[in-house]
Amino acid sequence: MYIYPAIDLYGGKAVRLFKGDYARMTVYSDDPVSVAKDFAAAGARRIHLVDLEGAKIGRPANLDTIAKIVETTGLFAEVGGGIRGMETVESYFEIGVSRVILGTAAVKDPDFLKAALTKYGEKIAVGVDLKDGFVAIKGWTETSGLKAEEFFEKMQNLGVETIICTDISRDGAMKGANRELYRDLSAKFDIDLIASGGVSSMEDVTALAAMKLHGAIIGKAYYIGAVDLKEAVEAAK
Secondary structure, X not given: OEEEEEEEEEOOEEEEEEOOEEEEEEEEEOOHHHHXXXXXXXXXXXXXXEEHHHHHHOOOOOHHHHHHHHHHHOOEEEEEOOOOOHHXXXXXXXXXXOEEEEOHHHHHOHHHHHHHHHHHHHHEEEEEEEEOOEEEEOOOOEEEEEEHHHHHHHHHHHXXXXXXXXXXXXXXXXXXXXXXHHHHHHHHOXXXXXXXXXXXXXXXXXXXXXXXXXXXXXXXXXXXXXXXXXXXXXXXX
């Protein structure tokens, strides 16, 4: 299992939201590039980047910062947040991003998703944010009427290879990963599943690795020192 340490970007800074609430934002660093370098030094080989501004406004807002992170660290970088058109997808690949994550667009614009998959294949992942069992969109500010399993089935049928699944109720809350959810989804679908939201202890890391998930994203737990990244990377192997 891969560990994906996360940097959520807002105004060029590394931040975290509590349960997806933009009004409850904590700034962890004014220098996200330095944070990414620390990830690499701890043994991480992959990084998860989210443009929180982009998710809110529907277009990239931290492209320069992301370009610097990719260029400086050489890490496999996946990026999500506000990617609603092919032009944005291409702009990320041009700066060296390894994988682009479609969230709201995967729900609202299936034609765009299909076109992106046709052109870029496995370099396109889908991010699904779950709120009370339903898919949430637009930076977690709206809930669609789509249930998690319906969504996963649709994505699998379209040929999506990687899904990043976030339980919003756990995100940034340090309550532990929703292991039951990930166990259930990984058993039902033949997709590379990345667990996100609430991974807050080494116990979470070892439990998710035992499920043979593709990856786990670590955010707040790293920033507050609850999980040692080097230890997590080793345990996930």
